[in-house]
Amino acid sequence: MDTGIPNYSCKTSGRLGAVIEGLLAEQSSEFSSLSRIYHYPQISYISGNLVMSDTVKFPYFYRTVPSELHLCAGIVKLLKHFGWNWVGIVASSEENSMRAVQILREWIEQSGGCIEFIETFHHSTSFISQNIDNIHNTIITSSAKVIILYCNRDYTDSIIHSSIWEAPGKVWIITAERLFFLPSYNVDMQNNFAFTVGKKSIPNFHKFVREVNPAIFPSDLLIQAWWKDLCNNQCPKSIQRSCSSNEISDYLLHCDIAILGSSYNVYNAVYGLAHALQDMISSRSRSTNLWSGELESILDFLPWKLHHYLKNLHFKNALGEEIFFDENGDLAIGYDILSIVVLPNGTRSIEIVGSYNPYAPLGEDFAINVNMWEDLFKQAPPQSRCSLSCLPGFRKLTREGKSICCYDCIRCSEGEVSNQTDMDTCIACAEDQWPNQKRDACIPKVITFLSYEEPLGITLTFIIIFLFLITAVILGIFIYYQDTPIVKANNRDLSYILLISLMLCFLCSLIFIGRPEKVTCILRQIVFGITFSISLSSVLAKTITVVIAFQAIKPGNKLRKWMGSRFSNSIVLSCSLLQALLCLIWLCTAPPFPYLNRRSETGIILIECNEGSIVAFYCVLGYLGFLAGTSFIVALLARNLPDSFNETKYITFSMLVFCSVWVSFIPTYLSTKGKYMVAVEIFAILASSAGLLGCIFFPKCYIILLRPERNSRKCITKNWND
Numbered sequence: 001m002d003t004g005i006p007n008y009s010c011k012t013s014g015r016l017g018a019v020i021e022g023l024l025a026e027q028s029s030e031f032s033s034l035s036r037i038y039h040y041p042q043i044s045y046i047s048g049n050l051v052m053s054d055t056v057k058f059p060y061f062y063r064t065v066p067s068e069l070h071l072c073a074g075i076v077k078l079l080k081h082f083g084w085n086w087v088g089i090v091a092s093s094e095e096n097s098m099r100a101v102q103i104l105r106e107w108i109e110q111s112g113g114c115i116e117f118i119e120t121f122h123h124s125t126s127f128i129s130q131n132i133d134n135i136h137n138t139i140i141t142s143s144a145k146v147i148i149l150y151c152n153r154d155y156t157d158s159i160i161h162s163s164i165w166e167a168p169g170k171v172w173i174i175t176a177e178r179l180f181f182l183p184s185y186n187v188d189m190q191n192n193f194a195f196t197v198g199k200k201s202i203p204n205f206h207k208f209v210r211e212v213n214p215a216i217f218p219s220d221l222l223i224q225a226w227w228k229d230l231c232n233n234q235c236p237k238s239i240q241r242s243c244s245s246n247e248i249s250d251y252l253l254h255c256d257i258a259i260l261g262s263s264y265n266v267y268n269a270v271y272g273l274a275h276a277l278q279d280m281i282s283s284r285s286r287s288t289n290l291w292s293g294e295l296e297s298i299l300d301f302l303p304w305k306l307h308h309y310l311k312n313l314h315f316k317n318a319l320g321e322e323i324f325f326d327e328n329g330d331l332a333i334g335y336d337i338l339s340i341v342v343l344p345n346g347t348r349s350i351e352i353v354g355s356y357n358p359y360a361p362l363g364e365d366f367a368i369n370v371n372m373w374e375d376l377f378k379q380a381p382p383q384s385r386c387s388l389s390c391l392p393g394f395r396k397l398t399r400e401g402k403s404i405c406c407y408d409c410i411r412c413s414e415g416e417v418s419n420q421t422d423m424d425t426c427i428a429c430a431e432d433q434w435p436n437q438k439r440d441a442c443i444p445k446v447i448t449f450l451s452y453e454e455p456l457g458i459t460l461t462f463i464i465i466f467l468f469l470i471t472a473v474i475l476g477i478f479i480y481y482q483d484t485p486i487v488k489a490n491n492r493d494l495s496y497i498l499l500i501s502l503m504l505c506f507l508c509s510l511i512f513i514g515r516p517e518k519v520t521c522i523l524r525q526i527v528f529g530i531t532f533s534i535s536l537s538s539v540l541a542k543t544i545t546v547v548i549a550f551q552a553i554k555p556g557n558k559l560r561k562w563m564g565s566r567f568s569n570s571i572v573l574s575c576s577l578l579q580a581l582l583c584l585i586w587l588c589t590a591p592p593f594p595y596l597n598r599r600s601e602t603g604i605i606l607i608e609c610n611e612g613s614i615v616a617f618y619c620v621l622g623y624l625g626f627l628a629g630t631s632f633i634v635a636l637l638a639r640n641l642p643d644s645f646n647e648t649k650y651i652t653f654s655m656l657v658f659c660s661v662w663v664s665f666i667p668t669y670l671s672t673k674g675k676y677m678v679a680v681e682i683f684a685i686l687a688s689s690a691g692l693l694g695c696i697f698f699p700k701c702y703i704i705l706l707r708p709e710r711n712s713r714k715c716i717t718k719n720w721n722d
Contacts, residue, residue: 060307064269064331065197066358068096072103074195074335074356075148075173076111077366084171084384085113086405088144090135090164092151093120100150100175112422114386114405116144121159132162139167145384148173171382191382194338198355200264203318268323268331276309283309332359337368389421392440396424412439414602432596434603445598449607450513450675457513460682467690468506474697475499481704486711490647490700494542494568499697501534505689509682521592521609526583528685529620530576535692536627536658537575541568543634543651579623586616597674606674621662628658650695657691 079087089104091097098120105115119135139147147170151159165172172192214227231243314324326332334357341349354368390396390409395418397410412418416426417435429435429442436443451457478495481487487495508527511520545568590613597606611617632655635648665684672680703710 060310060329062310062325062329062331064265064272064333066333066335067328067330068100069103070356070358071175071195071335072100072107073358074337074366075104075175076107076113077356078173078193078337078354078368079108079113079146080111081366081368082381082384083389084146085111086116086144086384086386087113087146087148088116088139088142089118089148089150090139091118091120091149093122094152096152097150104148104150112405114403116142116386116403132164136163136167139164139170143386145169145382146171146173148175150175152176169382171384192339193353195335195356196338197265198333198336198357199352200319200321202264202267205263205267265331265333268317268333271315271317272310272313272323272325272331275315276306276313279309279313280306326359334358334360334365390418390423391421392417392419392423393438394418394423395426396422417442431598432605445603445605447605447607448675449515450678451515452513456675456679460513460679460686461510463686464506464509464682467686467693468503471499471503471506471693474693474701475503477701477704478697481711484704484711486700486703491542491545491568494538494545494572495697497572498535498538498542498692501531501538502689502693504531505535505685509685512678512682516594516607516609518594521594522587524609525592525611525617525620526587529583529624530580532624532685532688533579533627534572534576535689536624536631537572539651539654539692539696540575540627540631540634541571543631543638543648544568544571546648547634547638575627579620582616582620582623586613586620589613590616600673604674608675608678625659625662628655628662631655632659647696650699654692654695657695658688661688661691 079085085108087108089101091101101118105118108115117138119131119138121131121135147167149159149172153176174192174194176194228243230241311325311329314322317323322332324332334355336352337354337356338350339353341351354366356366358365386403386406387396387408390407394409394411396407398404398407412426412435415435416428417439418426419440426439432445433442434445435441450460452461475496478487478492478499482492505528508524508531511524511527514520548567592609592612595608595610597608600606631651635651635655638648661684665680669677669680669684
């Protein structure tokens with residue numbers, strides 16, 4: 001008989017040839033059973049779905065269909081590809097399906113998915129009346145759009161005509177290929193998927209199907225039905241046969257034999273066994289002339305010696321594909337993913353829309369037509385989720401008492417982002433970054449400081465320069481009119497020191513503007529503290545000099561010897577040196593340094609000067625307050641002196657302004673943030689310095705420039721006598 005299968009060339013004779021011919025002929029029994037075990041003593045050879053093998057009876061186990069572990073992995077890959085994380089499972093109650101459902105559940109949950117329900121049915125007629133309504137109602141009321149139907153071919157008759165297919169808007173993932181080809185009166189199976197063993201068109205197989213004689217299987221009813229199916233006029237001409245009218249069948253199950261992948265499995269199984277036998281015989285023939293006549297039966301080789309050759313099997317079949325078994329005894333093949341498309345003329349076409357090959361490199365193991373829904377079904381892919389995806393910028397918050405797939409979307413907290421959909425937690429931005437408005441990306445924080453380029457910095461700079469120039473002009477006036485009575489009467493040396501120190505106070509404010517550096521941070525407070533202490537000690541020396549001068553004119557008073565400039569200069573020097581000592585201690589213990597303040601303001605990095613030691617900072621300010629307070633008290637006590645010497649009135653008022661500015665400065669400074677803290681300190685320096693300048697020197701300049709008649713010794717003597 002011409003089997004239509006390419007001849008396998010092997011130098012064998014006698015019983016070996018008969019065994020191989022018998023194995024090849026057994027392909028015709030494919031149509032009586034999609035699951036067949038070829039076994040010889042101690043060898044189990046699986047060519048269909050997974051079956052359990054007694055490891056004692058069959059210690060060597062080979063499989064020519066993919067493992068059901070790979071089937072579960074392929075289903076999970078398909079779910080993950082379309083983003084279906086909310087599914088239901090309907091499965092038969094037999095052991096293999098229950099084990100596969102457990103594996104599916106674990107892997108779906110590990111991949112972030114959830115199972116809404118698991119329903120099982122039994123292989124009995126009682127299922128129709130007892131369970132079908134419950135399963136149907138579960139599917140109808142379920143929010144899951146994707147249902148996985150896991151059962152073997154023996155359970156298809158129980159499920160194919162049931163009402164569970166009537167649930168609208170559901171996508172079915174089917175593992176029993178037969179459900180895809182048997183007609184159903186309830187559903188057209190469109191938009192559904194079936195996982196089936198990889199299919200190939202075997203050369204000359206149609207010729208074999210057309211010429212095979214079913215009479216050799218007289219007791220197989222399925223073969224008889226299949227033989228009748230080939231009478232349908234819609235079958236391809238290559239396999240269609242002429243039949244009488246009573247043989248006509250409405251079924252097209254076997255019209256295209258290429259659809260049935262198990263044929264290809266049997267083909268590889270038979271040729272694999274033949275190659276293993278050939279290798280074994282060739283190996284033994286090289287070592288001894290064992291095969292001559294009937295010295296030894298071929299079956300004597302099979303029990304355990306054939307295992308070595310099957311394990312190392314590697315050959316190319318007639319289609320040029322590499323055939324070999326992996327370390328688990330599984331043939332290295334994968335699955336095709338099928339879907340039914342309804343053509344415009346109403347006929348159904350089975351299309352291969354994807355594949356899963358667990359033996360392919362990672363990233364190439366799963367493939368699917370990405371435009372399948374638009375090209376084949378003319379619609380967008382359905383969504384099967386308990387909750388809508390959380391967009392970037394949000395995170396998932398699982399609803400209490402619900403599955404992890406049922407959640408609410410919560411906006412990321414301040415300082416956090418989520419840059420992917422469905423993130424469980426938001427990611428905190430780095431310290432130098434901040435979320436954008438959508439909170440889906442971290443962007444660099446704005447670096448800020450009080451600069452010369454911004455309006456506030458420019459304004460303060462102009463004020464500083466203006467006050468500096470005013471002070472310089474007043475100093476020039478005093479130098480120009482240094483021999484006039486009013487300049488002499490107010491201790492011109494102290495006036496010069498005070499004016500120069502005020503000029504330095506104004507200029508030191510410029511150090512506070514601009515990018516803080518290590519040097520500028522140190523100079524800021526040190527220069528400010530020392531120059532201000534010189535100014536205040538000069539004011540204190542002036543006040544004490546006025547009091548001593550008034551007391552020295554009384555007869556017999558011993559204070560006259562303290563009237564010289566040496567005494568007043570010593571006051572200025574000693575008070576200033578004490579402040580310089582405090583600053584030196586500050587520098588040696590904890591000097592100021594530049595600091596990146598990332599938390600002061602939202603989305604901003606403030607470059608500022610850290611004071612180093614806040615205690616030292618307030619000690620410097622406290623010492624200035626002590627000098628100002630002492631000057632104020634002394635001036636207040638001497639406010640009733642004669643007018644010619646009564647500079648203490650102006651000193652009293654200037655100290656009142658000075659103290660008011662710095663008392664209000666402390667709470668204002670502590671309540672502001674960022675560069676405005678620096679601006680507040682500059683304002684306090686300028687206001688207090690301007691208060692000293694205006695209260696003490698403006699009245700004298702008024703007399704010198706506008707009322708020169710009062711700037712005379714006669715006027716001073718008159719005022720004194722009065």
